[in-house]
Structure formats: C-alpha cells, structure tokens
Amino acid sequence: DVxxxxxxxxxxxxxxxxxxxxxxxxxxxxxxxxxxxxPGLGLRLIYFSYDVKMKEKGDIPEGYSVSREKxxxxxxxxxxxxxxxxxMYLCASTKGQLSGANVLTFGAGSRLTVL
Amino acid sequence: xxxxxxxxxxxxxxxxxxxxxxxxxxxxGNEYVxxxxxxxxxxxxxxxxxxxxxxxxxxxxxxxxxxxxxSTLILPHATLRDTAVYYCIVRVGPSNTGKLIFGQxxxxxxxx
Numbered sequence: 001d002v003x004x005x006x007x008x009x010x011x012x013x014x015x016x017x018x019x020x021x022x023x024x025x026x027x028x029x030x031x032x033x034x035x036x037x038x039p040g041l042g043l044r045l046i047y048f049s050y051d052v053k054m055k056e057k058g059d060i061p062e063g064y065s066v067s068r069e070k071x072x073x074x075x076x077x078x079x080x081x082x083x084x085x086x087x088m089y090l091c092a093s094t095k096g097q098l099s100g101a102n103v104l105t106f107g108a109g110s111r112l113t114v115l
Numbered sequence: 116x117x118x119x120x121x122x123x124x125x126x127x128x129x130x131x132x133x134x135x136x137x138x139x140x141x142x143x144g145n146e147y148v149x150x151x152x153x154x155x156x157x158x159x160x161x162x163x164x165x166x167x168x169x170x171x172x173x174x175x176x177x178x179x180x181x182x183x184x185x186s187t188l189i190l191p192h193a194t195l196r197d198t199a200v201y202y203c204i205v206r207v208g209p210s211n212t213g214k215l216i217f218g219q220x221x222x223x224x225x226x227x
Contacts, residue, residue, distance in 0.1 A: 004158075035217075040219075042217045042218055042219055042220070043159070043217035045215075045216075090158050090159070092158070092159075103149065103161040103164060104151075104159070104161065104215060105161070106158030106159045106160070107158050108157055108158050109156070109157065109158050111156075
C-alpha cells in the first residue's frame with residue numbers, strides 16, 4: 001500500500017523554538033506539498049516542490065521554509081515557532097505534474113501546538 | 116480560478132444513498148472535478164475525479180452535468196464510516212503548480 005508518512009502525529013513546542021516536520025513518501029512521486037488546516041479556513045497551501053531541491057511558495061509561506069534534498073523526503077521548517085502556527089499540518093504527494101489524471105495522497109497529519 | 120460551492124452539512128440514513136452536490140459554475144474546459152473526504156483527525160482521502168463523463172469506482176459515483184457547472188457525488192449505500200467532510204475541488208493553475216484549493220466542504224453525518 002502506498003504511503004505518505006509524517007514523522008510526528010502530535011507535537012508541543014514553545015514560542016521561538018525551531019520546528020522540523022518531516023514527510024516521507026514511498027511512491028517515487030515527483031511532487032510534494034505542505035498544507036495547514038485550521039477550523040473555518042480549510043486547507044491552505046504553504047509550499048510545494050516538484051523536484052529535488054526545487055520549491056515553490058504556496059499561498060501562505062510566511063514564517064515557513066522547506067527542504068527537499070531527496071526525492072522521497074520533504075521537510076517543513078518553522079524557524080521560530082509562534083502561537084499562530086498552532087495548526088494541523090498535512091503533507092501530500094503526487095506523481096509527475098499535477099495533471100487532471102493525478103491525485104494527491106495525503107499523510108495522516110501532524111498536529112502542532114505552540115505554547 | 117474555478118471555485119466550488121457546497122452545502123455546509125447533510126445528513127443521511129445508514130444504508131441509503133448519499134448525494135452530495137457541488138456547484139462549479141466558472142469551471143474551464145480543461146479543469147477536472149475531484150472529490151476528497153476527510154475523516155476526523157486524518158488526512159484527506161481521494162475518492163474520485165472526472166472531466167466530462169460520469170465516473171464510478173468502488174467507493175462512489177460522480178455525476179457531472181452536461182454544462183459541467185455542477186456535479187454530484189453519490190455514495191450508494193452509506194455506512195457510519197462514511198461520516199466525514201467531503202470536499203469538491205477543481206484543479207486550478209498551470210499543470211506544474213500543484214495547487215488544489217480546498218473549500219469548506221460538506222460535513223456528511225450518516226445516522227443509524
């Protein structure tokens with residue numbers, strides 16, 4: 001069964017801490033994405049990557065950075081966590097360009113609480 | 116960008132068909148309609164997608180109107196495990212941007 005695995009389901013961090021959220025997929029997918037999900041706001045795209053070492057800003061990249069050193073791994077970094085970054089973070093991947101025939105496979109999510 | 120409109124919530128009796136509507140009146144000719152669902156505290160799960168023709172898979176059926184301005188997801192025999200938020204999405208942007216815009220979705224409550 002194909003999988004997108006997010007390293008932590010639940011994290012609690014303090015304001016100002018550096019936070020790493022890791023995502024690994026075993027499907028040899030080219031595209032990987034990070035979304036955050038908040039009540040009333042739906043899923044919002046933070047960053048995505050369509051190749052190793054490539055990255056593109058999504059709709060809300062401020063306060064975040066990403067790293068894609070290997071095809072299977074896409075990391076989301078919060079350089080200095082703030083309370084407004086408390087959220088559910090979802091990683092997803094898809095093969096090739098996101099044409100009509102391709103679909104997103106999501107991980108189970110990482111719920112981050114910043115105190 | 117094509118946007119979608121869905122009712123915020125629906126109820127369905129267990130064993131009955133659940134019909135979830137979606138309006139996407141500004142959809143362009145090469146945009147697909149996707150349906151995902153999200154069970155509480157899990158990541159969204161792909162259900163089905165289509166361009167013009169009706170589609171069916173082991174999970175659901177997708178009915179797209181001839182003018183493509185609306186569609187209906189049909190769960191033929193809803194079970195309690197189908198209780199989830201259902202998202203109707205149309206793909207936006209050029210093919211390598213990877214953007215799928217999720218709206219608020221429809222919360223489907225399947226009742227015994």
